[in-house]
Amino acid sequence: MPKVGMAPLRKSQLIDATIQCIHEEGVARSSVQRISKRAGLSPGIVAHYFEDKDGLLVATLKRLNKGLSNEIVRRMADAEQPVDRLWAILDAHFEPVHFAPDTVDAWFALWGMMREIPELQRVQRVYEARLHSNLRHALRPLVAADRVEIVADTISAMIDGLWAKSAQPTTLITAKRARAVFDDALLRLLD
């Protein structure tokens, strides 16, 4: 069975299994054994490819961030007008896949672990810094210079808030409604 070049495939399998496991069984029940079984692999494999469980969780966060990031880049390429750069970022965030229950669950769970897994913080900090920088950059041609920062923060907060709400099992907010609420607010923020 051992083949060469299995690394990327195996890693991907395990990350997928992690997201699914968190979604379907909950963080507390997402043990290495359960995740690896779900991936059709043995528990030892996690150490093999990710050193330890934290490594797998960090890789999962990276994958989620990367997915969003790629989405943004793809849309940026099509941007013609300055405002299109902002829409690229926003549309990417409201892509159904990022509001999909499994994605949101995993993301939320990883957020909850940050305090206890510093590497998770580091990854997130880097990612958020870049995102925020993109956001400010996109806003610069659209709002007054002294409002760029505060509008960026507002947008950021709203996205997180809507995400957090949609991640809660008690929520009544759908992805579509989230988008509507957001657009309504954005209109007013940009004048």
Next chain:
Amino acid sequence: MPKVGMAPLRKSQLIDATIQCIHEEGVARSSVQRISKRAGLSPGIVAHYFEDKDGLLVATLKRLNKGLSNEIVRRMADAEQPVDRLWAILDAHFEPVHFAPDTVDAWFALWGMMREIPELQRVQRVYEARLHSNLRHALRPLVAADRVEIVADTISAMIDGLWAKSAQPTTLITAKRARAVFDDALLRLLD
């Protein structure tokens, strides 16, 4: 040591210890053992007063919600103008104590457990429904009828978003900054 009428005191001690423990040691390290030791009590006491750990966590969520709720009620009593009712709700949310690291950490951690502890969901659902109703009620005299709902959702999302951000260890957002961001957005939402 055994005395009568210790129930309220002991419960309070344990809830305090839970919040502190989550804040200082992290959710994952907040075992019944550690929480009770922090309260200066034995592990068995949790079962005595709360049936089990989930019971303690639910009681903690109720306490946090109650704290916010009381704050709102207190401020509502002083409201003279319609707009004061809205401020009562908002000011309560931005009270330093609700942005204090220990409070926010505990709140966030409890949110993260809702998927796995249904009773937590139930409590939160009831609380949020009431809060949202209050918010809509306060907004009615201030915005057009057809915008009440969406503005309420926006406010709600922003508060949660700013809270979530301030709970993240990677955050650069302070309570004060959160308030500033929020007020700036609110101004525009209310016209």
Next chain:
Amino acid sequence: MPKVGMAPLRKSQLIDATIQCIHEEGVARSSVQRISKRAGLSPGIVAHYFEDKDGLLVATLKRLNKGLSNEIVRRMADAEQPVDRLWAILDAHFEPVHFAPDTVDAWFALWGMMREIPELQRVQRVYEARLHSNLRHALRPLVAADRVEIVADTISAMIDGLWAKSAQPTTLITAKRARAVFDDALLRLLD
């Protein structure tokens, strides 16, 4: 509330509760707390009246043995013929109350604890010795001298076997059937 002369009543309440608790919740779930709650009393009461849990269990065994013993004595008083003495013993054992599920469950559970609670052994040993002696005495006029011992052992084994069978949750043997099986065998043992 404290009254004088409550001792016998309280003890009786607790013994009843013990039997019921073992029957309805199982030995493993028959804790001092559960037993005392079932008796409508506090957990501390057990220490008060029985020193500790073992004391309560020993008292329960004594009560069960005493019940059977009384039954035998009562019937013995009516015995006119030699053979009536044997029937007194046997009829007492097959009294519906001694095949009642709660009684049998408790008895069986107490048997299972004997190895770990020596006092239970002592009580049982004394009781069985007396019973066996009664049995031999009753058999003496009925069978050959050299068969008294072995018939006594056989009767004893059959009673225990039928009891044990009826105590098993898998059993299909009813009290009535047990009696029929026993009588059929006895007929042949006595010639």
Next chain:
Amino acid sequence: MPKVGMAPLRKSQLIDATIQCIHEEGVARSSVQRISKRAGLSPGIVAHYFEDKDGLLVATLKRLNKGLSNEIVRRMADAEQPVDRLWAILDAHFEPVHFAPDTVDAWFALWGMMREIPELQRVQRVYEARLHSNLRHALRPLVAADRVEIVADTISAMIDGLWAKSAQPTTLITAKRARAVFDDALLRLLD
């Protein structure tokens, strides 16, 4: 230490340890910890091979039943006359190993747990049904048709009764004496 194909060996080790532990330390003291230590293994191993403690106990009951069952089958193979089939069953039950203190203790302890571990009941029910069927089959050529059932029940009750008696720490009955009592009774049951 990790090797492949250890499953059967480990399982066997743990079942042996369970029987020994119940015998030497008592059911109440037969914790997973103590059993596994006695087997020279770690506590986690029980979950690894048997899912949980109940699984180990069920496996232990199966092993005990299987031992008796094998003994019967072995003797059946040598049966030449109809009556030999009956002796095969009876001799198997009175094999010294089945009256050995450790075996009897474990058996008795498992019986006592049936009320609380349904799977134990299921296993026992299946086993007893087959045994009883064998017994009736063996008796058919030996007693009148209308007595097959009652004699089977009597034999069954006597075996259980003698077993139960020999399992009691208060007992004075040895395996040899048990056999003598049984044979004496059987002689009369078969005419």
Next chain:
DNA sequence: TATGAATGAGGATTCATTCAT
């Protein structure tokens, strides 16, 4: 490359018991 056997620490929980009131 991948397995799965094995570990042992740590989790929540249950319990008999003690004791001030």
Next chain:
DNA sequence: AATGAATGAATCCTCATTCAT
């Protein structure tokens, strides 16, 4: 006479991790 608050040890179980194969 009776309570019920409080304890802390012991229970079962889950888990991340290690490692021979």
